[in-house]
Amino acid sequence: MTSLSSAVALPSSCRARPAGSSRRARMVVTRAAASSPKLPNGRRLRVAVVGGGPAGGAAAEALAKGGVDTVLIERKMDNCKPCGGAIPLCMVSEFDLPLDLVDRKVRKMKMISPSNVAVDIGRTLAPHEYIGMVRREVLDAYLRSRAQTAGAEVVNGLFLRYEAPKEPNGSYVVHYNHYDSSSNGKVGGEKRSFEVDAIVGADGANSRVAKDMGAGDYEYAIAFQERVKIPDDKMAYYEERAEMYVGDDVSPDFYGWVFPKCDHVAVGTGTVTHKADIKKFQAATRLRAKDKIEGGKIIRVEAHPIPEHPRPKRVSGRVTLVGDAAGYVTKCSGEGIYFAAKSGQMCAEAIVAGSANGTRMVEESDLRKYLAEFDRLYWPTYKVLDILQKVFYRSNAAREAFVEMCADDYVQKMTFDSYLYKRVVPGNPLDDIKLAVNTIGSLVRATALRREMEKVTL
């Protein structure tokens, strides 16, 4: 392990910022795994974290802080993950993110129906509440730098494969291509390997760790996004605003978006069911935003898979998956940054607890504790969003009803609360019933209109 040199190239914006010393120390629950053997002569538990996105960065930091000997492998230090970059407010506080990481604070989220009915959801936001927009290259580099400050070794290299141990408490061998600073992110590099006791796969949707452990596949959506630099006067409109377009034209099963970034907007859409038509959906999204982005320069075009559900297997021996590698993106909203970071952190905490702060060997059962806890905490959120997607994205009629519903202050408050804070505060039962009645009303009307539409010939 000591032979590994860390060649870390951080964007200057991040190098300048020392990883916050003001962060409150996380309380690490220490609970010795009774059954697992103590590690010999003071050796610490060694864990490899593969992938340096939000999942990997958060995992490596929590592991290092908990006394585990941690190596994080990232293939591209300035990786700019294709992503909308929207994060909930609770992520800023739970991960103590410095505010200058947030490029934009979105306070008006515009939902636009197939017939262009637009509602601003965000009226109920308190002055300090917002949806943060971050650049992923900045967020990821920052989280990695924090992991490094906490004592993790950050290595620039491409993970190739791992070898499982032959004997019960044996070591895993991790093989990777080492890049030094001169070949940063390039092909080539030097083949190296090292031994670890456990592996955390945080290497995203095309995870090699998942492949090696036979985790199985998941359904995925393809998301397409164009970064468009628009004139300042047009940018002003998107100052605090993001747009979500719904309709069969922009996506049969997801939504099209215009998200503000630091000095440009990201225009994109996604679909699971009609991947071949993604360009058509993108064109439709552009058409719907038309005047607002017209004349802009496309500075970058990107596409990336988004997992739809967890892989059939998320743990095998002492190897486990977190973030997109595991498949933790919500339906309906397509949110994954927070859940990636959170799963990385929870996984690390389970390893720290199971190894009694890095002094004992861990077992599959320790890793399963993280899975159980993650599922317990977030399964309802995922399920609700799955239901919402199934109900409201299934037809234009349903989408019209959805947007109509979103005009309601109570709905806005509840959705924002659950998005921003990842918890659902009990509402007022009377309001809930009113909401139920209104929703059914909206759906009935939209369905009735749909029936009329079928009779119309233009």
Place this chain on the structure above:
Amino acid sequence: MAMATSTFSPRPATLRTPRPHSHPHLRLVPSPRLRLRRLARAAGEAPVEVAPPEQRETEPSPAVASNGTASKAATTAVKAEAVPAPVPSFRDARWVNGTWDLTKFEKGGVVDWDAVIDAEARRRKWLEDYPEATNTDEAVIFDTSIIPWWAWMKRFHLPEAEKLNGRAAMVGFFMAYFVDSLTGVGLVDQMGNFFCKTLLLVAVAAVLLIRKNEDLDNLKNIIDETTFYDKQWQATWQDEATGGPKN
């Protein structure tokens, strides 16, 4: 997709209004598409088939591999403005400032709600065939709830609407609990709050409601659909001898 399959004649130049972004004043009756064809024919041209503008654009195309990442830097202007859109836009004299001007629907001193419903169905159908750009100056604010409930009821035969409503709500209610007990995750129980229960209930009711009626009888499909995601999540716990998440 209607956009991809529909073809129409280019708008004759005479229909263009001087303002660069304004739309031609087309009437809904007769259908503008037909009318344009007629105009074109009258002008002695055969109808020319024109692809929608966005399809003509050549966009930078990263190879969207089946499961791979693709991204590339590009400097191309958003070309929408280069091609004057031949897409006819929705116009109706009664559609004013993003909503239906109810005074224009008055018949004998009262609003003819049936006509409003007709007009809105037509507008939605139109926009489905010709999706239109959003306009910040003229936001669409029409809300179907301004049409009184009795107008819907009268229109869609009270007994049928009631039956549909009641059946869906009832089946939905039981389904929510049934599905929940099936999955063994105890969603309803876990969400110890009324909002989520209501949401779940509404949602399941809605799945049933907006289905075609004949599907309603096919309960098995509905159960499969509702529990599919649960199975995907639970797969992790299946290979464990003990089964089920243990905390």
